[in-house]
Amino acid sequence: MLETVTKTADDVAAVMAGIGAKARAASRIMANAPSEQKNRALRAMARMVRCSAAQVLAANAEDVSRAKADGMAAAFIDRLKLTPERIDGIAAGIEAIAELADPVGTTLASWERPNGLAIARVRTPLGVIGVIYESRPNVTADAGALCLKAGNAVILRGGSDSFASSRAIHGCLTRGLLEAGLPEDAIQIVPTRDRAAVGEMLAGLSGNLDVIVPRGGKSLVARVQEEARVPVFAHLEGICHVYIHEAADLAMARAIVVNAKMRRTGICGAAETLLIDRSVVASHLPAIVADLKAAGCAVRGDAEACSAVDGIEAASEADWSAEYLDAIISVRVVGGIDAAMAHIARYGSSHTESIVTDDAAAAEKFLAEVDSAIVMHNASTQFADGGEFGMGAEIGIATGRMHARGPVGVEQLTSFKYRVRGSGQVRP
Amino acid sequence: MLETVTKTADDVAAVMAGIGAKARAASRIMANAPSEQKNRALRAMARMVRCSAAQVLAANAEDVSRAKADGMAAAFIDRLKLTPERIDGIAAGIEAIAELADPVGTTLASWERPNGLAIARVRTPLGVIGVIYESRPNVTADAGALCLKAGNAVILRGGSDSFASSRAIHGCLTRGLLEAGLPEDAIQIVPTRDRAAVGEMLAGLSGNLDVIVPRGGKSLVARVQEEARVPVFAHLEGICHVYIHEAADLAMARAIVVNAKMRRTGICGAAETLLIDRSVVASHLPAIVADLKAAGCAVRGDAEACSAVDGIEAASEADWSAEYLDAIISVRVVGGIDAAMAHIARYGSSHTESIVTDDAAAAEKFLAEVDSAIVMHNASTQFADGGEFGMGAEIGIATGRMHARGPVGVEQLTSFKYRVRGSGQVRP
Structure with a gap:
């Protein structure tokens, strides 16, 4: 898997625009994917992670040796380092998400009007979710699987320190998608270390990104909250x-x-x-x-x-x-x-x-x-x-008042629409 | 009521910063105001609108003659013009909002965990809502009353063409707040025609504005959607x-x-x-x-x-x-x-x-x-x-996927929080 070489800001912008457009197209297919097909993809992903453990560990060893050469702190190396046990934990996490109830299509409220119109508020996916994270490579799988479960497409931008590990895990996810007959563009990873890619995501990818979830330290979250032109699910700090x-x-x-x-x-x-x-x-x-x-x-x-x-x-x-x-x-x-x-x-x-x-x-x-x-x-x-809280898994905790507040689980990664069933009603 | 004279952009910024800070402070009091007190304020507002009809009509006559002098179209004048019947409609609209169920404090979901923790998701107000509208002066009352019902503070920015009418109606609203013992800053109106005030709202008033609702034509909505740094509840068009x-x-x-x-x-x-x-x-x-x-x-x-x-x-x-x-x-x-x-x-x-x-x-x-x-x-x-839809009243229709979608009524002007009741539980 080659790193995309982006030499100029224009290159990055073009790469990210393409990723955004493909994510939006994939999100339309994912929105209508049956639960069973999504779960099949998730179980295949977990299997791919398990049987690709050697390749993932090799990729991780690259990241770790580079981080050591760069003189990173021991705590940082610990967050970055994968072991066979941690890889097994990643696979088990994906399997647990497959077991969760599918929120898409569930009825949040329903009522009938005096004119006989039956109105229901029904969960739908949010659309395209961007996840920007730092050195923990497991977020690749956790975030990808959780967004997928809720019928969304996701664009992952991992830390440059975990670049090889995250790409190796991402390869397992896309093979799982393909095995279940779902579009591989439903889970994309930014193929460049260039930090301008984050700027493109914060600008919203021309309307192709619906929400951003930052996962990492305070400086990352602060930058995302300050600069993002799309909604952000996050907490800056927990005092x-x-x-x-x-x-x-x-x-x-x-x-x-x-x-x-x-x-x-x-x-x-x-x-x-x-x-x-x-x-x-x-x-x-x-x-x-x-x-x-x-x-x-x-x-x-x-x-x-x-x-x-x-x-x-x-x-x-x-x-x-x-x-x-x-x-x-x-x-x-x-x-x-x-x-x-x-x-x-x-x-x-x-x-x-x-x-x-x-x-x-x-x-x-x-x-x-x-x-x-x-x-x-x-x-x-x-x-x-x-x-x-019993949500099964979360992508983070939000402290804003819009849309998601508190733990952001699979339900919080959905929106809703109204279904109105009539029998020929016209408005007087 | 004198128009605040703002000569420079700095003046406008200072005025708007003050409005934002006062709105945030008022929102904290409103969030905990009992339903009965909010309804008392709403009924008092409706009464004030009715008994101030002559003053409101006089203010409206100013706006109408200015609009005619400016050569505005007949349809525009019609939207702007108030009559005794329309004023009665405004008062009746506020009274109808008083009759709605109070969404604040209602339980959206509740469950118990195996460790005995009882978790409930409970509606809370959103905080501070900004409403930017055009020539219809009745929006002053509709939007103010609906935001108040949901326990929010609101900042109203009416069109410059309806400036006098909107301020006259706003005077009735604040008298109603005061009569019920609620902070008059819970419903503020931008006291200047200077368009820079809109820019300040779009920038978010230093974190003191949680959401903006534009009410008006496509160019207004487009500007708000493009420039706002806070969430927007709106639809650009209805095709x-x-x-x-x-x-x-x-x-x-x-x-x-x-x-x-x-x-x-x-x-x-x-x-x-x-x-x-x-x-x-x-x-x-x-x-x-x-x-x-x-x-x-x-x-x-x-x-x-x-x-x-x-x-x-x-x-x-x-x-x-x-x-x-x-x-x-x-x-x-x-x-x-x-x-x-x-x-x-x-x-x-x-x-x-x-x-x-x-x-x-x-x-x-x-x-x-x-x-x-x-x-x-x-x-x-x-x-x-x-x-x-049976929501009683709406502040508009939203086509975004975040937080509010479809008709934005009193429930959509709320957020939620989690209440967790324990008996000494600690996490293993």
């Missing part, structure tokens, strides 16, 4: 809060805080700030801080927190807006639920927030009034995940 | 098709075609092109054309249609893409349902298409495969309307 209300059970509060912060610190649903009611600082905060420290977490707090418990460093204003993605938490003492919600409105990122309380009225107020994609009562913020 | 399938009942076909074209020719759901199966041209087309001509409609057709029926002018290629919005229809003979659907995919605007047939399988194929916001079987395309 998630756990709020310990005055009626919180201590044991529950301890368990939720340490899990929300420390189970995995690098995911977007990890808690970054702990808010605690002044009235329970003395009773609850010492044990919570002790748990966090025992788990290896650094604790930064406002003046009241610092004076109440030993071993808390002073937090600065910047801490309230920090997405640490690390074993660090900020603690702020608040004067009640309104102050907690005001802090979240000011510093939060509309991702996920949780209240811990035994007071049902306080919980309902928090769930109703906090304007985040996910609001929780007595649960760890680390449940902010499509799999944990 | 709607009626397809007479070979199994169409002749009487039904005649009634639907003449209604779809001629009931009102100027609305977006009016049919512009008739597609007819070759096998029923001889049996069906003469009567259909005779009906159309008797109703005053000019008929343009392809060579086969012209040779089959007298009195059809030759259509050119441009006719298939024309939204006449007038008493003209184009007729094309097709070789079956696939050719009909291919024509629609190529020339249609994804708005509304209807098949007339007694063949249930053909109808289902058409409803499933045609990618338009509204697809109909045995019904007139003129039913493409939020009121006819």
